[in-house]
Amino acid sequence: MANTIRRLKMRIHSIDVNAPEAEAKRALIEDIRRYIEVQIIAADRLLVDCAVQKVTDGDVILTFAYSHIVANVLTKAAALGRTFKVMVVDCRPELEGQRMLEKLQASGIACSYIHLNALSFVVRDVTKVFLGAAAIMSNGTVMGRAGNAAVAMTAHAHSKPVLVCCESFKFHERVQLDSITHNELGDPDALVSLPGYPGVSPLAGWQDIPRLGLLNLKYDAMPAEYVTMIVTEYGMIPPTSVPVILREQQQDASASGGGGGM
Amino acid sequence: MAEAVKEKPSSFAEVVENCCAQLRRRQIQGSLPCAKRTAEIMRALLTMQRHPDAASLIDDVRAVGYKLQAAKPVELAVGNIVRRVLHLIREEAQTEKSDSEADSNDAVPQGKADGKQDVMKSQGVEHLHANEVILTLGMSDTTYAFLREAARKREFQVVVAEGAPRYDGHLQARKLADAGIQVTAIPDSAVFAMMARANKVLVGAHAVLANGGAIAPAGIHMVALAAHKHSTPLVVLVGLHKLSPQFPHDPDLLYNDFRGPAEVADCDMQAQGLPQQMAYAAAHSGVGGGSSEEPSNSGTEARAQGASHPH
Numbered sequence: 236m237a238n239t240i241r242r243l244k245m246r247i248h249s250i251d252v253n254a255p256e257a258e259a260k261r262a263l264i265e266d267i268r269r270y271i272e273v274q275i276i277a278a279d280r281l282l283v284d285c286a287v288q289k290v291t292d293g294d295v296i297l298t299f300a301y302s303h304i305v306a307n308v309l310t311k312a313a314a315l316g317r318t319f320k321v322m323v324v325d326c327r328p329e330l331e332g333q334r335m336l337e338k339l340q341a342s343g344i345a346c347s348y349i350h351l352n353a354l355s356f357v358v359r360d361v362t363k364v365f366l367g368a369a370a371i372m373s374n375g376t377v378m379g380r381a382g383n384a385a386v387a388m389t390a391h392a393h394s395k396p397v398l399v400c401c402e403s404f405k406f407h408e409r410v411q412l413d414s415i416t417h418n419e420l421g422d423p424d425a426l427v428s429l430p431g432y433p434g435v436s437p438l439a440g441w442q443d444i445p446r447l448g449l450l451n452l453k454y455d456a457m458p459a460e461y462v463t464m465i466v467t468e469y470g471m472i473p474p475t476s477v478p479v480i481l482r483e484q485q486q487d488a489s490a491s492g493g494g495g496g497m
Numbered sequence: 498m499a500e501a502v503k504e505k506p507s508s509f510a511e512v513v514e515n516c517c518a519q520l521r522r523r524q525i526q527g528s529l530p531c532a533k534r535t536a537e538i539m540r541a542l543l544t545m546q547r548h549p550d551a552a553s554l555i556d557d558v559r560a561v562g563y564k565l566q567a568a569k570p571v572e573l574a575v576g577n578i579v580r581r582v583l584h585l586i587r588e589e590a591q592t593e594k595s596d597s598e599a600d601s602n603d604a605v606p607q608g609k610a611d612g613k614q615d616v617m618k619s620q621g622v623e624h625l626h627a628n629e630v631i632l633t634l635g636m637s638d639t640t641y642a643f644l645r646e647a648a649r650k651r652e653f654q655v656v657v658a659e660g661a662p663r664y665d666g667h668l669q670a671r672k673l674a675d676a677g678i679q680v681t682a683i684p685d686s687a688v689f690a691m692m693a694r695a696n697k698v699l700v701g702a703h704a705v706l707a708n709g710g711a712i713a714p715a716g717i718h719m720v721a722l723a724a725h726k727h728s729t730p731l732v733v734l735v736g737l738h739k740l741s742p743q744f745p746h747d748p749d750l751l752y753n754d755f756r757g758p759a760e761v762a763d764c765d766m767q768a769q770g771l772p773q774q775m776a777y778a779a780a781h782s783g784v785g786g787g788s789s790e791e792p793s794n795s796g797t798e799a800r801a802q803g804a805s806h807p808h
Binding site: 348354380413448 | 659660675677680682693716
């Protein structure tokens with residue numbers, strides 16, 4: 236998101252001061268629309284076409300929580316007639332995997348649903364792992380939903396290939412060493428509510444207990460060594476090639492002077 | 498010993514059969530209750546039947562031990578206690594060449610419980626220093642006692658992962674906070690993120706195997722891998738009755754137990770997948786096809802790569 240905001244600011248700066256306001260606004264809106272069209276929608280289409288080549292008949296594909304791009308890849312592969320099974324790994328407290336499960340079932344894909352803790356038991360039967368990302372740092376570290384790193388780590392320990400599907404607008408030149416330096420906090424009360432669990436959690440009323448704190452981290456950082464391949468709209472790249480893409484993007488941005496297509 | 502005489506029906510075989518039935522029905526939960534019950538059965542065997550020499554006693558103990566262990570193969574504590582009793586009998590037989598007595602057996606059940614407490618009291622303070630962050634998963638009485646004792650002399654923080662779908666981490670966090678320790682409760686997905694911050698990982702286990710691996714509630718493998726990645730020491734706290742000489746080739750399959758899928762996917766979710774499940778089964782019938790939605794709540798106990806695994 237920081238990338239997009241920065242480009243929008245650059246574009247605003249580059250607007251001619253003397254241009255009338257309505258025209259400037261129109262040009263800006265046109266640029267935003269083009270950005271969405273090029274960087275997001277078209278990129279997604281190219282990415283899905285690229286990633287779908289990696290889904291072969293007889294695969295057992297593991298995926299974690301909800302990623303719209305991975306869902307698109309799998310539904311496209313099913314539409315192309317590939318036969319494969321999907322294992323959806325879910326975790327608390329968001330339980331986004333249920334959304335992924337619904338979408339995949341609607342496309343008629345055979346699915347299994349497990350909780351993150353059962354992963355080490357089922358990973359032996361998995362052939363490939365498809366993950367989404369929130370951002371990719373310039374050293375190849377993948378920021379994703381909390382739990383992403385654990386899935387990649389377990390898959391790596393069992394020698395399963397991990398493919399991260401991520402559009403290039405999510406690449407960032409920052410380097411992050413661990414998950415805690417930059418992160419987002421979710422609602423801590425989400426940990427306390429246990430739907431379907433008989434009884435009340437012992438954590439209820441945690442605000443009144445001085446020594447008890449709840450932490451709901453949203454994201455975590457997956458080291459580059461766990462990632463086999465990153466699929467972008469430019470094709471499939473190793474995690475070490477992320478700075479190359481970033482450099483090319485910066486060159487494009489400076490060459491066009493921030494105007495005419497963000 | 499008196500209550501064992503009162504509550505038993507006519508024969509020793511019935512006592513064993515009752516215990517086996519309770520184990521099979523999972524009415525005895527946890528390795529310590531199972532260990533205590535096995536020790537009581539062994540004591541009943543010695544008191545209720547006369548044995549002319551050590552060899553026949555060993556045969557009887559072994560026969561009963563096989564029956565008990567077969568009732569619940571996942572519960573390794575049963576076999577461990579039987580092996581201890583056999584060891585004690587052989588020791589006694591060596592020192593006294595005449596009939597072996599029941600006095601050796603009395604030490605067994607008491608020794609287990611007391612031995613554990615002393616270990617906790619002495620070693621807690623040695624291994625933890627001030628301002629450390631300890632990570633733990635789920636609920637373990639051993640870990641709770643260890644940390645509570647150490648907290649009397651040291652100031653440290655504990656991060657507890659909740660251990661879904663059992664959520665016993667919530668209870669552990671609450672108990673530790675009530676004991677005056679600074680606690681942070683996190684979901685399991687945050688374990689990798691918090692491992693960067695943790696100085697040590699302390700967990701309990703269901704059993705420890707001969708190759709150093711540990712069987713513990715699901716999620717422990719991920720914690721162990723994350724600890725290995727961050728070079729954080731992983732310490733497994735167990736009572737002696739959990740140390741098993743078994744050397745399995747695949748403990749994930751052999752020593753695993755399954756629970757109902759409703760804890761992971763509630764009935765609405767399962768119902769959603771039902772029509773597709775039936776269609777899939779119909780289409781793939783005869784090929785041994787699986788169902789299209791299997792909410793598998795597998796691996797209640799999952800093997801961890803223990804501290805001694807050669808990574």
